[in-house]
Amino acid sequence: MLLKVEKLTKKFPGVLALDKVNFELESGEVHALLGENGAGKSTLIKIIGGIHKADEGKIYYKGKEIAFSNPSEAINNGIATIHQELNLFEDLTVAENIYVGNIRGNLVNKRQLIKKAQEILSKNKFNIRSDSLVKDLNTSEKQLVAIAKALSLKSKIIIMDEPTASITEHETKNLFKIVKELKKKGIGIIFISHRLEEVFEIADKVTVLRDGKYIGSGNVKDFTQEDLINMMVGRKIEDMFPKYNAPEDEILFSIENLKIGKMVKNVSFEVKKGEIFGIAGLVGSGKSEIPLGIYGYMPAKWDNLIVNDKKIKKIKRPDEALKNGIALVPEDRKSMGLVLELDIMKNIVIQNTELIEKKGILFWNKAKKIAKEEIEKYSIKATSINQKTGNLSGGNQQKVVISKVLKRNPKVVFLVEPTRGIDVGAKVEVYNIINKLANDGNGVVFISSELPEIVSLCDRVLVMHRGINMGVLENEEITQENILKLATGVDI
Incomplete structure (x- = not known):
């Protein structure tokens, strides 16, 4: 031994x-x-x-x-x-x-x-x-x-x-x-x-x-x-990939000819109300850069961007995206989604200060109430609202990120690799959150390298290859084989 x-x-x-x-x-x-x-x-x-x-x-x-x-x-x-x-x-x-x-x-x-x-x-x-x-x-x-x-x-x-x-x-x-x-x-x-x-x-x-x-x-x-x-x-999970959203015909989000440096070239797509819209592709395809450009993390250009019937010319910073109803759950939750040295309460209210502020004064009793409600709502396992997020498990850190993002009630939410590094039980919880988000009338853009997730959860899937939109798959077209063909530059 x-x-x-x-x-x-x-x-x-x-x-x-x-x-x-x-x-x-x-x-x-x-x-x-x-x-x-x-x-x-x-x-x-x-x-x-x-x-x-x-x-x-x-x-x-x-x-x-x-x-x-x-x-x-x-x-x-x-x-x-x-x-x-x-x-x-x-x-x-x-x-x-x-x-x-x-x-x-x-x-x-x-x-x-x-x-x-x-x-x-x-x-x-x-x-x-x-x-x-x-x-x-x-x-x-x-x-x-x-x-x-x-x-x-x-x-x-x-x-x-x-x-x-x-x-x-x-x-x-x-x-x-x-x-x-x-x-x-x-x-x-x-x-x-x-x-x-x-x-x-x-x-x-x-x-x-x-x-x-x-x-x-x-x-x-x-x-x-x-x-x-x-x-x-400790229990039987009946459905690894729960899906119960119901897309409508109304277009919530549309973008034409999105360009991000040399990484994304003239990409166009639209997201419907109540839809889970997937974006897939290999590493370096440009799929992860799309939300960063739209959200204001990276310099981006487009010909036309409409969110909830409002035309948006430019987004230079994330706060401008949030004001226009666009939210992002980033790929790297530790460096982009959380301040690990701060507790759960402060992380949840840090980009939602308008909920606890009046005439320049922050009301921390209200912050405590919000944090307790969010911990219960998302089943965040923690000793208290004052526990450092850096000491939480990966799945619970991700729930804190999702909580603070959704507290703004966005119309369109980009989730980039939201289940990376979290366990099976927490993954199913995230899938349920995504379904509920769509059913509440939002548009969800789900970006993942896990093809079973994409195939099982998405209503339509845009596939990227070297910065180019290779096509959008729908219904029975959404298979791992078809996604991989397009992701490697092969037409189907």
């Missing part, structure tokens, strides 16, 4: 994060760690990786009891964690990132460093130059740098936290080839993902946590997706 966790317990103020949790990992095994946001996954890997200390329980590594006091100690003993938000130095080279913190002596031979790093990259068939600057790499290449760093340290355990959250399907396949090669070398991999289809493709075993408790483990082949979902959420 490479790693064994016995009855691990960890408490934070007001939260029992882990409650007598068990976990085991063999050499040459991919062990998936599953659970909803807030289930305890992150706490467990942070204890294994030396970031947190357990209050109770034991960890055995290669047969010996261990309790690392810091991440460096874990790394030096062969346990590396590749976090979802990669901890790389953007302005340094690949070689420097691989060996930073792992260089002995005071003098660094840069040429030798580049050569040694290239040997690791070539040996593992990583198609990256070791003298490249990290800031010039795409997300999947940066992940390979993080893996190469772990291999340079001769790691026996590599923890991968949501490694496919920000990469394409093609890049995911390449990553899985690398994972299989790491298995052959006897490396044990703890794999965390919210995408169950990936678990069945790459993992040998699975452990499920719920509300900080150990629910069960076993061979992946002995479970179905429904089994794992039931274990994670």
